[in-house]
Amino acid sequence: MSSLPNRKSFRHGVHPLEHKEETEHLPLERMPFVGRYVLPLGQHIGAPCRAVVRAGEKVTRGQLIAEPGGFVSTSLHSPVTGRVVDVGPHRQGNGQLVPAIQIEADPYSSQQFRERDPVDPFAMGVDEFAASVQRAGLVGLGGAAFPSHVKYKLPEGKACERLVINGCECEPYLTCDHRVMVERPAEVVRGVSILAEKLGARGAWIGVEMNKPDGIDSLRAHLPAGSKITVAPLAVKYPQGAEKMLIKAVFNEEVPAGHLPLDIGVVVNNVATMACLTDWFDRGQPLIERALTVAGPGVDRPANLIVPIGTPIRDVLRHCGINRDTRQVVMGGPMMGMPLATLDAPVVKGTSGLLAFTDNMVNHPTEYACVRCGSCLEACGNFLNPSRLARLARAGRYEELEGAFVMDCMECGACTYTCPSSVPIVHLIRAAKLTIRQRKAKQG
C-alpha cells in the first residue's frame, strides 16, 4: 500500500485544466421526453443484440426490445412508452450506418416507469445474479460500455478478492459521476455492497479524486458501520480512471501487461453503474436512462442531465442551448472522447458527456518536428516511449513497434496533450495498432 495515504496516485500522467467548475454544482435534472428515440443494437462492446420487436409494435417504458446476441452482449429496453417505427439502419456518431430500433414516444403517455417489487440479490446464486444483470442490460457507464455481467461471472479458478469502484472521473469537463456520488450515495453504496457480496470480495474501495470533496463526504456518510467499503481519496491526475492506473493508485500494485485486473484478483466497476445495479434489484428498472454532462462554450446552459438512452443528440444539445459558435461536438470526455459526424446520432449507454467546442478550441497549434523534449515519456502512465512509437509508426516499422510495446498503450492521449511540437502521437499509435491487429488477423 502507498505510504502516503492522502496523496495516492499512479506515476506519470498529466494535469489538464479541469473545466469542471461550470457544471460540478449543477444538480442532475431530467431531460424532457422527445418525439423519437433511436436504439442501436450494438451500443456495447461485444456481439450486437437481436431485436425482439417489429415495426408497428407497441412498447412500454422498460420493456425488453432486444435480447443478448451472445454471452458478451446484453439486453436492450425501450426508454419510452410508444410504438416501434423502424428496425433498420441508422447513422451513428461516427457517421456509419448501423442497425437500430426506432421508437416513437406516445405523446399521451405519462412515461412513468412501472416499478416492480424488489428482488433480493443476496438470495441468488452467482450465475443467477450474472444472468439477472444481463437481463438489466447493464454496461460499464464510464464510457467503454463493457457488459457488466461478463465481469461478474468469474471464470473457473479466478477469484475476486478486491472490488474497486471507479469514481475518479479524471476527464476534464465531465461531472455526472460526481453528481451521482453527491445525490445518490445511498444507491451507490448499496450497489457496491451487493456486488462485493456476490463476487465474494474481502473489501471494496471507491477511488475518488480529491477535487470532489463533497462526493467523498456523502459516500462516507452513507457507509454502514463496520462496512467492508473504503472510500479512497486520490490525487487529481489524468488518466487515473484507466483501470490499471486506478489499481496502481489505490493499492500501489501493477497489473502485469497483457493481463486483466482479475489476474491479480481485482474487479473494477464504474460508480454510476453501481447506482443502476441498485435500481435494477430494488425497483426493477433496467438501464433505460443515464446521467451525462453537457458542457463546453458551445452550449449556453451547461447541465448534468438524466437522459433516456436513445435520445437524439441534437435534442439534448438544443435543450442546453447549443449556439452558433459550436464547431465540434465530442461524445465522452475531451481526452478520449469521439468527435461526432452527425447530431442525428443518439445518446447511447456509454455516453458520459456531450461537449460542444468552439473555434478557438479546435484550432490546435501547427506541428513542429519532435524536439525530443521527453515530456511525452513523463506523461505516459504506461511508461512507454511515445516519441519513439510515433516515429516508428510514421515509418511503418511494425515489428519494432511491437518490440517497443505499442500494444500496451491505453490510448489515453496524455502524450499528445503534452507534446509542445503537436506531434499527433496517439493518433499515429492508434492507426499502427489497428494495422498490427489487421495483419495478425490475416496471418492467423
Added chain:
Amino acid sequence: MMAGDPRLLLQSAPFLRRGITTPRLMTEVIIGMGPVILAAVYFFGISAIFVMLATTAGAAGAEWLLGPARPRGRTLKDGSAILTGIVLALCLPPGFPLWMAFLGGAAGICLGKLAFGGLGQNMFNPALVGRAFLQAAFPGAITTWSAQGDIGGFFTVRASNFAAPFMQATPDAVATATPLGLMKFEHQTTPLTDLLLGNTAGSLGETCAIVILLCGVVMAVRRAFDWRIPAAILLSVTVFSTVVWAFNTEKFPAPWAMLTSGGLLFGAVYMATDPVTSPVTPRGAWAFGAGIGVIVVLIRLWGGLPEGVMYAILLMNAATPLIERVTQPRPFGRGAIEHE
C-alpha cells in the same frame, strides 16, 4: 435557436492541449538567458552585442536560405536557429572578428543541423558544432581573451571585431589568460569571488557563475529544460574533482574552482540541456550528464587543452542514441526480465 447543424469538425482525441509549444519553449530558454546576455554586455561592452548579432544573423540566414521547409523560412518560426546563434555568441571571446562569428553561426546551422535533416534530427548541438568549426578554422582568434572593460568605456569597440575577412586578425594588445589557462599552464589560482562574480577573462557568457546558476535554477523550476542534466553534470564534476583533489591538494585545482570556472556552468545549463541532442529518457539524462562531467574533468586535468566542456558535450551527444537504447523506461506491468 440555430437553423441547421453546425458544420462539424472531425479530429481525433485528445481535444485539449497543454498549450506549451516548441517556439514557446525556445523563447523561454532565450528569455532565461537574458540575465547572462545582460551580464555579457555589462562586462564586455558593446562588442558583446555585435558578436551576438553576427552569429544570430549567420544562423538565421542559413536556416532561412537552406532550411528544409517551404515556404521559405517556415522553420525559422520554431526559434531554434536564433537560440543557436545566441548560444554560440556566448561562448566566443568578446574581441572575436564579426565575419568569423557570422560564419560560425552559419556553419553551426548547416553542418550541425540541416545536414542531418533539420530540427529534431541532428545529432550534435548546432551551437557547439559552430564553435568547433571556428576552433578548427581560426584557432588563434578564438583563444584570444581580452579582459573586461580593458579598452576604455562601454561603447568602445574592440578593433579586432572589425578585422577584415581572411586577413590575419590582430589580437588585442591586452590579451589576458583565462582562469583555466592560468590554472593549467601556470598553476595560478583565481580567487573564488572573482569567478563567481565574473571578474575574469573569458567568453562572453561564461564568466559570471552566479548569474548562470540563478538562471538555471529558475528555468529548471519552470521546466524549460530537463533539470536532471545540469544536476548530473555538476554532481559528477564535484564528486570526481573532489576525489582527485583529495589525493593532492597542491597539484590539482579545488572542486569549487572547477565548478565555477570556464564554460562549465554555461555548458551545463544552456548547451547540454538542448533536448534534441540529449537523451529523452529520464535515466538516460542522468547518464548523459554524468558522462559529461567525467570527460570535462579528464580533459581539464590531463588533456592537452585547458577547457573540455565543448568536447565533452559533443562526445556525449554522439553517445546519446546508445544511452537511449539502454535506458528505455520499464513499461508498466512488465518486469525487467521481459524487457528486451
